[in-house]
Amino acid sequence: MIKFKLDKEFIHLIQLLKAVNLVQTGGEAQAVVMEGLVKVNGEVEYRKRYKVRVGDKINFDGQAIEVS
Template sequence: MIKFKLEGEFIPLIALLKATGLVQSGGEAQSVVEEGLIKYNGTVDYRKRLKVRVGDKIEFLSKVIEVI
């Protein structure tokens, strides 16, 4: 599990995927979201502009990001 310390109110999903190193670029992040490869709190989510907040969990390629 990857623990990500949030510095503000939220972080956009695309930025979170890049910040944790799970994708190399914003374009790649958008593609994995569009393809339904992201789970947001246990449910597949297709929103590219999703605001991820403290307490949320993102799953991608059997990795889990917990936002703290």
């Protein structure tokens, strides 16, 4: 599990995927979100600008991210 410490109110989903190095580029992050490959709190999330907040759990490519 990847632990991500949020230092502001939220981070956009595509920015988070890049910040934890699960994707290399913003374009790649947008593509995997739009293809429905990312889950937020157990639900498929298609919004690339989804605001990830403390307590959210993101799953992608066999990896889990916990936001604190």
